[in-house]
Amino acid sequence: MEFGPHLLLATLEGAVTAAVLALTAVGLSLVFGVMRVVNIAHGEFYMLGAVIAWYVAHMMGGHPALGFFAALVLAPLLVGAIAVLADITILKRLDYDPERTIVATIGLLYIIQQLTLMTYGPEARPVEAPFNTRIALPWFEWGEDGFQFYYPWGLSTTSYKLAVIGAAAAVLLGVWAMMARTKIGLLMRATQADRDMALAFGIPVERVYALVFGIGAALAALGAVLIVPIQQAHYLMGADPLLLAFIVVIIGGLGSLPGTVLAALFIGLSDGIISVFFSPTLAKILATLLVGLVLVWRPQGLFGTRTA
Amino acid sequence: MTKLINGTTRRGALKTLAGAAAGATALPLWARYAQASSSEPIKIGFQQHSTGIGAAYGRWYGRTTDAAVKLINEGGGINGRMIELIAEDDGTDPKRGAEVVEKFATQHNCDVGFGTLFSHVVIGSSPRAGELKLPYFVVSEGHHVASGMLNRYTLQPGITDVKSQVQAMAPYVSENLGKKVTMIFPDFAFGHDHRDFFSAAIEAQGGEVLEKIAIPPTETSFTKYFPQIPRETEVLYHVMVGPAVLTFVKELGEFFGPSSPAIFGFIDSLEAVDIASPGLEFLEGTYFWEGNPRYAQADQTEHDKFFRAAVGVDDNGASVSDPTDVSTYAHMFGCWETLHIIKAGMEASGYQGTGDRAKLIEAVEAMTDMPESQAHPQGAKVFNGKTHQVFGHQYISRVEEGKLVRVHTTSIEDTLYPDEVDYTTQPL
Numbered sequence: 001m002e003f004g005p006h007l008l009l010a011t012l013e014g015a016v017t018a019a020v021l022a023l024t025a026v027g028l029s030l031v032f033g034v035m036r037v038v039n040i041a042h043g044e045f046y047m048l049g050a051v052i053a054w055y056v057a058h059m060m061g062g063h064p065a066l067g068f069f070a071a072l073v074l075a076p077l078l079v080g081a082i083a084v085l086a087d088i089t090i091l092k093r094l095d096y097d098p099e100r101t102i103v104a105t106i107g108l109l110y111i112i113q114q115l116t117l118m119t120y121g122p123e124a125r126p127v128e129a130p131f132n133t134r135i136a137l138p139w140f141e142w143g144e145d146g147f148q149f150y151y152p153w154g155l156s157t158t159s160y161k162l163a164v165i166g167a168a169a170a171v172l173l174g175v176w177a178m179m180a181r182t183k184i185g186l187l188m189r190a191t192q193a194d195r196d197m198a199l200a201f202g203i204p205v206e207r208v209y210a211l212v213f214g215i216g217a218a219l220a221a222l223g224a225v226l227i228v229p230i231q232q233a234h235y236l237m238g239a240d241p242l243l244l245a246f247i248v249v250i251i252g253g254l255g256s257l258p259g260t261v262l263a264a265l266f267i268g269l270s271d272g273i274i275s276v277f278f279s280p281t282l283a284k285i286l287a288t289l290l291v292g293l294v295l296v297w298r299p300q301g302l303f304g305t306r307t308a
Numbered sequence: 309m310t311k312l313i314n315g316t317t318r319r320g321a322l323k324t325l326a327g328a329a330a331g332a333t334a335l336p337l338w339a340r341y342a343q344a345s346s347s348e349p350i351k352i353g354f355q356q357h358s359t360g361i362g363a364a365y366g367r368w369y370g371r372t373t374d375a376a377v378k379l380i381n382e383g384g385g386i387n388g389r390m391i392e393l394i395a396e397d398d399g400t401d402p403k404r405g406a407e408v409v410e411k412f413a414t415q416h417n418c419d420v421g422f423g424t425l426f427s428h429v430v431i432g433s434s435p436r437a438g439e440l441k442l443p444y445f446v447v448s449e450g451h452h453v454a455s456g457m458l459n460r461y462t463l464q465p466g467i468t469d470v471k472s473q474v475q476a477m478a479p480y481v482s483e484n485l486g487k488k489v490t491m492i493f494p495d496f497a498f499g500h501d502h503r504d505f506f507s508a509a510i511e512a513q514g515g516e517v518l519e520k521i522a523i524p525p526t527e528t529s530f531t532k533y534f535p536q537i538p539r540e541t542e543v544l545y546h547v548m549v550g551p552a553v554l555t556f557v558k559e560l561g562e563f564f565g566p567s568s569p570a571i572f573g574f575i576d577s578l579e580a581v582d583i584a585s586p587g588l589e590f591l592e593g594t595y596f597w598e599g600n601p602r603y604a605q606a607d608q609t610e611h612d613k614f615f616r617a618a619v620g621v622d623d624n625g626a627s628v629s630d631p632t633d634v635s636t637y638a639h640m641f642g643c644w645e646t647l648h649i650i651k652a653g654m655e656a657s658g659y660q661g662t663g664d665r666a667k668l669i670e671a672v673e674a675m676t677d678m679p680e681s682q683a684h685p686q687g688a689k690v691f692n693g694k695t696h697q698v699f700g701h702q703y704i705s706r707v708e709e710g711k712l713v714r715v716h717t718t719s720i721e722d723t724l725y726p727d728e729v730d731y732t733t734q735p736l
Contacts, residue, residue: 009532013531064586117363121367124554126585134562154537154564154565156562231529
């Protein structure tokens with residue numbers, strides 16, 4: 001394939017990765033920003049979203065769109081509810097102690113993963129996309145007849161992949177609006193800024209925490225529902241998104257939503273482009289190297305604010 | 309209410325039980341089976357990929373193995389002794405695999421180890437089996453047994469190896485599909501076997517491999533690799549493993565759209581996946597290697613019928629209790645056949661216990677022809693005692709109306725190649 005079409009294809013693939021990554025990482029960043037909890041089980045909430053999407057789509061029957069849209073609503077709600085429950089029963093009892101919550105969420109990771117293996121099984125199962133048309137993309141060249149369009153071999157995407165990018169952007173705008181424009185967003189920001197002061201002003205901090213943990217998990221689940229028609233629901237699928245989400249959150253700045261989104265775009269696109277032109281391993285090496293550099297030179301992340 | 313009959317109390321009964329148990333524990337080991345070795349079970353350690361990337365295979369290897377053990381035990385066991393299966397999960401992980409083998413030999417006191425599939429796990433576990441002198445019967449397809457890389461205690465008598473499989477495919481591919489091939493394969497030992505042996509075999513047929521595209525086995529997204537496929541490719545040769553195989557095949561279809569080259573795949577790319585899954589329509593008319601035809605063919609043998617019924621697989625290759633639970637039909641027969649070979653080997657050598665392990669190895673090495681039978685439902689085979697590798701028929705199927713229909717069966721001669729090792733010269 002020629003360079004131009006090749007680059008376009010790589011960018012498109014990278015954009016899909018970036019879109020889902022942004023949702024997952026924003027969830028992780030929100031939980032850390034407000035609660036100061038490093039949620040190692042975040043990838044498993046992502047996996048649960050995909051698995052529940054399969055169950056919902058499987059039980060609905062009928063037109064694939066019906067099952068998919070039902071899953072789009074139900075899976076994040078259910079996963080959010082599970083996360084709220086985990087917050088009330090586990091994290092709250094640990095007083096949100098940073099070290100102990102890390103150990104607790106590692107335990108949660110294995111519990112969710114192995115329970116899924118025992119019930120759902122080891123197979124990778126597909127959810128049918130609500131719509132999925134192959135779109136051949138044109139490319140242009142200056143030939144003997146001047147400027148002209150043609151369709152290079154293999155340069156294509158699908159309508160569904162484009163929709164994933166759009167949907168992720170819409171959800172991220174929604175999250176921003178919630179944080180910046182609603183009362184609950186205000187309460188979250190107040191809790192993030194100073195937990196004790198918020199408590200003194202009568203903000204029900206524990207309920208805010210439960211809600212934030214639920215929303216964080218629901219965002220991961222939403223990302224998974226969007227990706228599951230492209231990839232499949234599998235009980236080990238949570239590992240990669242967790243790693244990438246951590247990379248993104250560290251680069252973007254823990255707790256900074258705009259930083260997280262920008263870092264997700266950067267990592268997703270560079271992963272797509274570097275793996276196409278060089279190798280997927282190099283893409284991971286460079287991302288991890290960047291994390292190291294950020295931690296050394298700017299530990300609060302590119303967009304984070306230095307804590308006093 | 310508890311009624312006291314003949315003065316038997318709960319406490320008294322417990323005392324008696326405890327006494328009996330203590331007595332039994334105090335007896336020397338041999339005395340528990342005092343009526344001769346005949347009642348002590350034969351312990352077969354089953355190294356199973358219950359978790360990790362091989363889990364879908366592990367589940368079906370488990371079902372096939374259970375069915376074969378049940379059949380053998382119902383028929384009177386081995387030398388009149390029942391088989392006791394001891395399954396241990398290796399997580400599809402080489403390090404864990406070696407530990408599992410060690411547990412079989414030292415902790416469970418197994419007579420043999422059995423059942424490993426993924427080549428990196430076999431390569432990681434086999435040296436330990438050799439050191440512990442535990443006969444290790446793998447069901448892996450890898451060329452590592454016949455290449456001489458392993459040891460005298462490792463045998464592969466129930467499934468053919470990649471080298472013989474791809475060598476037998478090359479003539480069909482070059483005559484019917486095309487001579488300019490691009491290969492896509494997983495980047496580990498199993499995929500490298502495909503790369504090396506198919507490249508050599510297709511060149512022997514006057515063809516060439518234009519590009520070799522290696523994909524990490526844990527990859528989940530594939531479109532980014534496909535632009536490396538050269539435009540002049542006539543045949544795309546694909547073989548993938550792991551949980552993302554369905555994504556791989558779907559994205560392949562989306563990449564090519566209506567203008568695809570001929571496609572020849574190893575069914576590994578779709579093991580445990582329904583061919584009728586959404587997005588796989590483009591596979592219609594493409595070709596697959598199958599170790600054993602997943603769909604019951606028009607000329608199905610009585611042995612295949614019996615095997616399907618015993619394992620619980622329907623005519624479409626899925627579980628009889630759940631049609632969405634598709635089997636790994638092209639591979640799992642290897643467990644069934646290997647267990648029958650262990651039985652035949654133990655009976656031929658008059659196997660009594662772990663002291664006779666060397667005699668068992670020699671008895672299996674002495675095997676040659678294995679005619680098609682209930683013990684060998686996939687077809688006739690020929691075992692090479694020197695290389696510890698079995699050779700057999702290979703099948704090529706074409707997707708027709710969403711089902712795999714067999715279009716070609718290779719001879720066993722097509723799959724033979726010169727010996728690369730003589731394990732019988734190694735000490736036992």
